[in-house]
Every structure is written in structure tokens, then in C-alpha cells.
Amino acid sequence: MPRSPFAFVLALLIGFASPIAAQSAATGNQITILYDAFSDKPGLTLDWGYAVLVEFEGKRILFDTGNDAAMFETNIKRLRVDLSKIDLVVLSHRHGDHTSGLRYVLSVNPNVPVYVPNDETFMQSTPAGFFAPPAENTSLPTKMRYFRGTVPMPSPAHGTAWPSARFHAVTKLTDITPHIHLISTLSETPGFRDMPEVSLILDTPQGPIVIVGCSHPGIENILANVATQTHTDSIFELVGGLHLVVSTPSQIDHSVSALLDTYHVQRAALGHCTGEKTFAILQKRLGENYRYAGVGEVLGL
Known part of the structure; x- marks a missing residue:
């Protein structure tokens, strides 16, 4: 049967595409931006928060879930994303602008595994040592003792907004597949000290792709951790x-220099709390390797 003109033109376009673009078209590896505060596509809800769908080597990973469950649901339906078919969810950190849509996710896919930081917001129990009977307080009446002085003392789990979620804490480099990994970095940044944050790493022939939520530990520290763990x-x-949205120009310059000169970042698709100043600087520095990542964009990997 003769090939249609449309099929012929499509074949030519794929044939003349860059090797990376052609590989993406062949494998279906891509990232879809589901939630953020900017877009050039009509009909999508914009809000402060972040969520992306990562499709890589046959796995469908929801990375973060946005700031508002109803808005997240609206974008999911308009972008025709089937959450019942995702393989796992990754929540980068505990803040509501990355976690609020999980309630909607679980209503559609209640048994999906959810990978989270080792943070009591999600799953830690109250430390058992809090309830060890201190010798100096043995004279306290029962009514003033934790759990009436019961021995052995229980270690109650923290309450959670998602009691039915199948949480898995990421405490070290965690392999989802041989080419998909999760890594946790502990923040030492003032205001976010001791808050762990999980990042997603995809191994590609061109090098690793690193997906971050808010980079509260500092993007330089996250990439240093990635470099150490993945060699x-x-x-x-x-x-x-x-998370450079409120940083000073000198702080932004320092981070941009680390990205490009220390970690040799070749391509970027940035959003959320990166900040418009940093968008502009990296767009200028990276040129065509800076990829627009507004809501609704589908980025080949």
C-alpha cells in the first residue's frame, strides 16, 4: 500500500530530528508539567506549587502533587492523565504546595506506593525515649505521667493526613529500577534545617537527569550528594x-556557576521556586538547551 503524504512527511521529520529527540520519540520517555504558576496554554489552572509526570523506561512516576487537590484534579483531567496507571508517587518534601494533591491521587489509585522523605510528617513514630520513665519524676502522680506511667511505654505513630497511603521512607540511595533512583538530602539551610528532601535521578546515555522539588537543602548540596552517590x-x-526566588543576585550567580562549572549541567527545564531572575540568567547561558517548562508542556527525554 503506498504511504500517505502525511506519513511520509512525519517520517522525514523524525529522520531529521536530533539524536536525543529521535530517541525520545522512539522510547516514549518524557516529562509532563502538571502543576506550576506559569503556562502559555489556555484552560489550565495556575497556582504556586509543583507536580510533574515522569515517564521513563516503562515506568510512570508522579513527582509531587501540587498545592491544591481541586486545582490538581482540574489539570489532570484537562491534560488527560490517567493516575490509575501510575506506578509510584514521589513526594519531594513535606510542604503543602507539593503534597496537597495526594488526597486526589489516592482516591483514584489507593494502593500506589508513595516514596517520601524520612520525615515524621509522613510516617515516623514519636521517639520511644520520650516516654522512658525518668528516675527524678517517679514521684509524679499517675495522672501526670505519660499514658499513666504504663510500662513498657508505647511509641505512638504521628497522625497523618493520608492514613491509608502506602508510604516508603527514602533514607539512602534507593533503586526503583537499575536506571531510576531516589536520593535524600538533609537540609542545613536556615529556616529549613533538618528537613530531608527527596530527588529523582534518571540514568540516560547522555548522563543523569536530576528532578528536584524545591531544593531546600540548596541545589549545590543536592547535586554534591548526587555526585557522591552516583559517582x-x-x-x-x-x-x-x-528555591532561588528570593535569593540575592550574588547568591544566584554563585548557584548558576556551581550548576554550569562544577556539575556541568548541559540542559535545564526549571520551574516553581527557581525565580524569574534565575530563569532569565540560565536561559541566556544555556540558549536552546534551556527548555520552557510551563504547565502542559511535554518534554522529551
């Missing part, structure tokens, strides 16, 4: 929020 100091692409 590479060259990052192919960086996706997500860098």
Missing part, C-alpha cells in the same frame, strides 16, 4: 525548582 559530577539535565 558522577556531570549532570545532563536539571528539572524542577531551585
